[in-house]
Amino acid sequence: MAIEKIHPMIVHFPIALLITSLFFDFLMLVTKKEGFERTAFHLLTLGVLGSLAAIVFGILAEDAAGNRPGIHDIIETHELLAISTAGLFVIILIVRYIFMKKDNFQAIRPYYLIVATIGVALLLTTAYYGGQLVYEYGAAVSPAILK
Numbered sequence: 001m002a003i004e005k006i007h008p009m010i011v012h013f014p015i016a017l018l019i020t021s022l023f024f025d026f027l028m029l030v031t032k033k034e035g036f037e038r039t040a041f042h043l044l045t046l047g048v049l050g051s052l053a054a055i056v057f058g059i060l061a062e063d064a065a066g067n068r069p070g071i072h073d074i075i076e077t078h079e080l081l082a083i084s085t086a087g088l089f090v091i092i093l094i095v096r097y098i099f100m101k102k103d104n105f106q107a108i109r110p111y112y113l114i115v116a117t118i119g120v121a122l123l124l125t126t127a128y129y130g131g132q133l134v135y136e137y138g139a140a141v142s143p144a145i146l147k
Contacts, residue, residue, distance in 0.1 A: 004061035017047030065139035078129035
């Protein structure tokens with residue numbers, strides 16, 4: 001299997017995991033059930049790990065996709081957003097872990113939810129540009145299909 005095919009196969013997992021993590025945080029806020037908070041943390045951890053893998057395979061796929069006309073600027077925008085978004089979620093994960101270990105996450109929860117919501121907005125923007133790469137420019141699409 002060509003390495004550029006791996007990024008599109010795995011990228012949807014971190015997107016779903018990170019969005020679902022935030023959803024579970026809001027569920028905890030509404031229901032006050034701590035199980036939702038633990039689940040949100042685990043989903044966040046898996047989402048961050050998945051996003052790092054998606055970035056690695058996205059960078060490896062860049063050469064294969066970069067030969068389409070007019071695609072370079074969109075690739076660079078997508079890559080910058082992906083790295084920035086993953087960096088934000090790594091920071092969110094570290095801060096959350098530290099405050100959970102101190103048993104004091106509730107002290108930062110409102111700020112956390114704001115930053116995590118911004119992170120999800122960045123994530124969706126990154127996904128939008130990824131979609132443009134495929135649907136507008138044919139990245140990772142066989143040239144035979146494009147004809």
